[in-house]
Amino acid sequence: MKILVLNGSPKREQSDTMHITRAFLDGMNDFCAQEIKTVHVIDKHIEYCTGCFACMHNGGTCMHDDDMREILNDVLASELLLFSFPLYSYGMPAPLKALLDRTLPLSSMAMQKVGERYAHVGQADVSRLRCLMICGCGFPNSRHNFEPAVAQFKLCFRGDSTVITVPESPMFNAPQASVVTVPRLALVKQAGLQFAETGRVDEALLAEIGTPMIPEETYAAIVNGNTGK
Numbered sequence: 001m002k003i004l005v006l007n008g009s010p011k012r013e014q015s016d017t018m019h020i021t022r023a024f025l026d027g028m029n030d031f032c033a034q035e036i037k038t039v040h041v042i043d044k045h046i047e048y049c050t051g052c053f054a055c056m057h058n059g060g061t062c063m064h065d066d067d068m069r070e071i072l073n074d075v076l077a078s079e080l081l082l083f084s085f086p087l088y089s090y091g092m093p094a095p096l097k098a099l100l101d102r103t104l105p106l107s108s109m110a111m112q113k114v115g116e117r118y119a120h121v122g123q124a125d126v127s128r129l130r131c132l133m134i135c136g137c138g139f140p141n142s143r144h145n146f147e148p149a150v151a152q153f154k155l156c157f158r159g160d161s162t163v164i165t166v167p168e169s170p171m172f173n174a175p176q177a178s179v180v181t182v183p184r185l186a187l188v189k190q191a192g193l194q195f196a197e198t199g200r201v202d203e204a205l206l207a208e209i210g211t212p213m214i215p216e217e218t219y220a221a222i223v224n225g226n227t228g229k
């Protein structure tokens with residue numbers, strides 16, 4: 001499968017979240033060899049959308065001649081678009097949001113009712129493209145934290161898109177936390193294998209992956225420098 005990974009972390013390969021993403025891709029590769037291209041969004045020149053809507057009328061060409069042209073070609077050539085990003089202010093980091101806004105040329109101005117809401121009619125054929133979100137965050141709680149990012153992703157893409165969220169993700173970059181991070185990454189790898197095999201991941205497995213790796217209070221105490229010693 002042709003996979004385009006959009007890494008929204010400014011930490012590039014050092015990203016906490018990319019540990020989760022790499023484990024997921026390892027699982028997919030265990031099923032069969034995948035063709036993976038990773039874009040570190042922070043390194044790309046992506047102007048902000050100016051809201052002129054010209055791209056929605058002219059067959060899909062944006063007024064900005066920047067790296068987004070190549071990225072849109074990569075999106076159209078992909079079968080799976082994997083958004084890998086840390087939670088920033090309950091959403092995605094600004095460079096990735098700029099990229100998301102700049103996918104507007106894929107839509108036309110026309111809108112249609114989809115279930116209970118409206119969505120723009122595609123200007124490009126993205127019917128074979130599936131989308132997946134992997135998001136890490138710094139707090140130990142998932143509830144009252146990930147919801148805005150998940151809702152945005154599911155509204156922008158298909159409502160049944162697979163979403164993986166993992167709290168306490170700075171632990172993935174802490175070797176002393178390997179006793180809990182290694183088993184968690186093994187679960188994520190299992191999810192990747194399942195996704196490659198069946199196109200989806202069990203709800204129970206997603207829920208297990210989304211639980212804190214250590215108790216919330218312990219994590220908060222460690223972050224606060226209060227380990228009780």
Ligand SMILES: Cc1cc2nc3c(=O)[nH]c(=O)nc-3n(C[C@H](O)[C@H](O)[C@H](O)COP(=O)(O)O)c2cc1C
Binds near residue numbers: 085145
């Ligand atoms: C500007 C900024 C905003 C953040 N907002 C949140 C947030 O809303 N909720 C949360 O749990 N963590 C938040 N964090 C913490 C990051 O999500 C966390 O450090 C994450 O592990 C970083 O992942 P990365 O290494 O993949 O970039 C924020 C961090 C930054 C720098």
